Amino acid sequence: MASVRFKNVDKWFGKTQVLHDINLDIKESEFVVLVGPSGCGKSTTLRLLAGLEDISAGDIYINDKIVNLLEPQHRNIAMVFQNYALYPHKNVQENIIFGLKRAKASRDLIESRLDKASKMLQLQEFLQRKPAQLSGGQRQRVAMGRAIVRDADVFLFDEPLSNLDAKLRNQMRYEIRRIHREYQTTSVYVTHDQVEAMTLGDRVVVMKDGYIEQVGTPMELYLQPKNIFVATFIGAPSMNILDATLYPEYIELEGQKLPLATNLVKTSVPSDGQKVKFGIRPDFFQDEQLISAGEALTTLPNVHIDIIEPLGYDRELNLKLGHQTLKARLDLRSTAREGDTINLCFDMRRAHIFDIETEKNLTI
Amino acid sequence: MNRKRSLLQNMLLTLAIVAVLFFCLFPFVQILSTSLKHQFDWGNPSLIPVKINLNAYKELLGFVQATEEQIPATVKKLLENPLITPEQREKILAKYRSTSDVFPFPRFFLNTFLLSASAASVSLALAVLGAYAFSRLRFGGRTIIQRSILFVYMVGGVLLMVPLYQMSVKVGLARTVWGSLLSLLLIYIIQTLPVSLYMLGNYFRTIPYSIEEAATTDGCSRLQSIFVIIIPLSVPMLVTVFVYCFIIAWNEFLFASVFLKQYHMFHTLPLALQSLFVSKNAIWDRIMAASMLTLIPVIVCFMFAMRNLSGGLAEGGVKE
Numbered sequence: 001m002a003s004v005r006f007k008n009v010d011k012w013f014g015k016t017q018v019l020h021d022i023n024l025d026i027k028e029s030e031f032v033v034l035v036g037p038s039g040c041g042k043s044t045t046l047r048l049l050a051g052l053e054d055i056s057a058g059d060i061y062i063n064d065k066i067v068n069l070l071e072p073q074h075r076n077i078a079m080v081f082q083n084y085a086l087y088p089h090k091n092v093q094e095n096i097i098f099g100l101k102r103a104k105a106s107r108d109l110i111e112s113r114l115d116k117a118s119k120m121l122q123l124q125e126f127l128q129r130k131p132a133q134l135s136g137g138q139r140q141r142v143a144m145g146r147a148i149v150r151d152a153d154v155f156l157f158d159e160p161l162s163n164l165d166a167k168l169r170n171q172m173r174y175e176i177r178r179i180h181r182e183y184q185t186t187s188v189y190v191t192h193d194q195v196e197a198m199t200l201g202d203r204v205v206v207m208k209d210g211y212i213e214q215v216g217t218p219m220e221l222y223l224q225p226k227n228i229f230v231a232t233f234i235g236a237p238s239m240n241i242l243d244a245t246l247y248p249e250y251i252e253l254e255g256q257k258l259p260l261a262t263n264l265v266k267t268s269v270p271s272d273g274q275k276v277k278f279g280i281r282p283d284f285f286q287d288e289q290l291i292s293a294g295e296a297l298t299t300l301p302n303v304h305i306d307i308i309e310p311l312g313y314d315r316e317l318n319l320k321l322g323h324q325t326l327k328a329r330l331d332l333r334s335t336a337r338e339g340d341t342i343n344l345c346f347d348m349r350r351a352h353i354f355d356i357e358t359e360k361n362l363t364i
Numbered sequence: 365m366n367r368k369r370s371l372l373q374n375m376l377l378t379l380a381i382v383a384v385l386f387f388c389l390f391p392f393v394q395i396l397s398t399s400l401k402h403q404f405d406w407g408n409p410s411l412i413p414v415k416i417n418l419n420a421y422k423e424l425l426g427f428v429q430a431t432e433e434q435i436p437a438t439v440k441k442l443l444e445n446p447l448i449t450p451e452q453r454e455k456i457l458a459k460y461r462s463t464s465d466v467f468p469f470p471r472f473f474l475n476t477f478l479l480s481a482s483a484a485s486v487s488l489a490l491a492v493l494g495a496y497a498f499s500r501l502r503f504g505g506r507t508i509i510q511r512s513i514l515f516v517y518m519v520g521g522v523l524l525m526v527p528l529y530q531m532s533v534k535v536g537l538a539r540t541v542w543g544s545l546l547s548l549l550l551i552y553i554i555q556t557l558p559v560s561l562y563m564l565g566n567y568f569r570t571i572p573y574s575i576e577e578a579a580t581t582d583g584c585s586r587l588q589s590i591f592v593i594i595i596p597l598s599v600p601m602l603v604t605v606f607v608y609c610f611i612i613a614w615n616e617f618l619f620a621s622v623f624l625k626q627y628h629m630f631h632t633l634p635l636a637l638q639s640l641f642v643s644k645n646a647i648w649d650r651i652m653a654a655s656m657l658t659l660i661p662v663i664v665c666f667m668f669a670m671r672n673l674s675g676g677l678a679e680g681g682v683k684e
């Protein structure tokens with residue numbers, strides 16, 4: 001267990017800067033998830049922490065000690081590589097116990113860890129095979145096993161489940177949570193997967209183009225995104241962002257005047273007909289016919305239904321409001337049909353208003 | 365390749381292959397044939413000996429001593445003369461048994477083997493470390509150093525012989541046997557190192573770096589990861605490089621002829637064969653048998669290298 005701290009860390013590759021002023025405090029036994037689009041610097045961040053790349057500026061601390069110049073082998077971290085990086089000449093078993101053996105662990109410990117990990121990762125049948133004789137998903141599980149058997153201070157996972165099928169992925173996600181609850185090892189986990197980010201992370205770090213956009217608990221990111229990028233990146237389907245005009249008492253959306261909830265917009269924001277972006281999650285819409293009386297909801301009347309996608313557990317509506325498109329996720333009881341119009345209700349306190357220039361959230 | 369080759373094309377191709385093979389292999393067949401012939405058979409153009417003669421091999425490998433038969437009859441008569449004292453008799457006999465006539469093949473073989481094997485081992489060890497540095501580490505002057513090493517290789521050979529010999533005389537190495545052998549060893553190492561570095565460096569570059577990174581996060585230092593990851597993954601190439609160095613040293617004549625000229629017992633096989641060739645009473649079966657025996661390690665090495673060239677050891681470690 002260890003705490004980790006990035007302080008004003010920059011990373012340059014030649015003349016391009018790929019990480020800008022990264023500041024991040026990770027507490028002991030915290031599970032932090034890094035998300036962001038491809039190429040935003042997630043792997044680079046992990047590699048800096050692992051010591052596989054030198055930092056260009058700033059400091060990295062592990063347990064309050066600066067580790068900038070410490071070699072990877074002395075940092076006591078275990079890493080699952082994005083490309084697996086298995087030892088091709090060693091079989092699965094030797095791959096998994098390699099780190100323990102180097103650390104001169106006792107034979108009993110090695111046995112029991114190997115046993116546990118291979119069971120959990122469903123690798124028992126493959127222990128004697130070489131990596132070349134495994135499928136992509138099996139290799140990925142070996143890479144995972146190699147990391148989790150170790151007594152490391154920090155676990156680094158670089159998209160460890162990306163190659164598994166949906167079922168196995170859910171299973172592994174659950175196992176990772178269990179391992180973390182049992183051993184409480186500080187972990188940094190990179191993923192593209194919304195669900196992994198939301199379910200695994202004590203906190204989630206959203207990155208873009210080498211900048212940290214926002215750090216927070218999954219619910220914070222979901223309910224209070226700092227800007228349009230985070231708002232649309234977190235949550236699936238992503239938040240509707242609509243053109244709107246802001247007035248002191250109401251917001252105008254395609255000719256409809258929707259009264260604002262009190263305290264929605266900070267008073268410092270000029271609101272005399274200024275163009276803004278209006279954000280509302282598809283999950284927060286409801287069919288007017290299905291709500292019980294007494295709920296203080298705002299209604300968006302006569303929205304044209306373009307296409308309906310039934311997803312089983314709910315129905316996803318693609319809608320047209322004037323020239324703009326939006327999505328709504330309604331529960332199964334809704335009887336809406338394609339081509340109809342529908343009155344959508346939502347809680348204005350769940351909506352967000354973003355600055356059109358800076359894209360910052362004006363409501364938090 | 366076009367699968368629809370006509371019969372004529374096929375025949376021409378086969379003919380060409382046979383011709384090339386014949387051209388390459390005929391000398392070896394000739395050597396083998398002559399080494400098995402009796403003296404009366406030498407002039408016979410047929411490749412198949414009239415009667416197989418293994419004496420040359422036996423003699424070279426030390427199964428039979430040079431016999432007294434070689435002593436001419438007149439001398440034998442002389443020896444039977446009771447007036448000759450035992451000391452005088454020994455003196456006369458020694459002339460015929462003198463080592464200048466006996467060809468100590470096993471000794472030459474051992475000389476060559478030890479010299480070649482040590483040159484190849486040292487060259488390989490240095491090449492592993494050097495090639496690792498060239499392929500993995502970033503340091504100032506890397507390109508310049510790399511190029512100048514290749515440059516040494518291209519210049520090498522005859523041009524450097526006189527200066528190198530002068531140097532070893534100046535330093536005092538050429539004054540003793542061991543010094544001369546050391547100089548020769550160093551020269552073989554330096555001669556083979558550039559190509560070894562080049563071959564190994566290129567091979568190391570095909571091993572994904574992230575495998576080593578994984579080893580370092582698992583607790584290996586850089587040097588340990590060379591031993592635990594790089595070397596096991598490069599076995600085929602290491603064997604190839606060793607064989608390459610070994611054969612170069614095994615066949616080398618020029619430098620050996622200069623540095624070992626005066627030390628007959630330390631001659632290597634190419635030198636020894638040369639002296640057999642130029643000796644007045646050229647005994648062809650013996651020369652050819654010696655040539656044949658000299659070839660054997662080369663062939664063994666070659667087959668060993670072929671077996672190991674299959675490669676593909678580093679597959680499966682990383683996602684392509």
Ligand SMILES: Nc1ncnc2c1ncn2[C@@H]1O[C@H](COP(=O)(O)OP(=O)(O)OP(=O)(O)O)[C@@H](O)[C@H]1O
Nearest residue numbers: 013014018036037038039040041042043044045082
């Ligand atoms: N060794 C390198 N040399 C130069 N540029 C690099 C190097 N490694 C990464 N980069 C660049 O740094 C940026 C961040 O790369 P990184 O691998 O951290 O992205 P990532 O967030 O992990 O992306 P992905 O989700 O696709 O894995 C990219 O633009 C990439 O091109």
Ligand SMILES: [Mg+2]
Nearest residue numbers: 042043044082
């Ligand atoms: Mg990555």
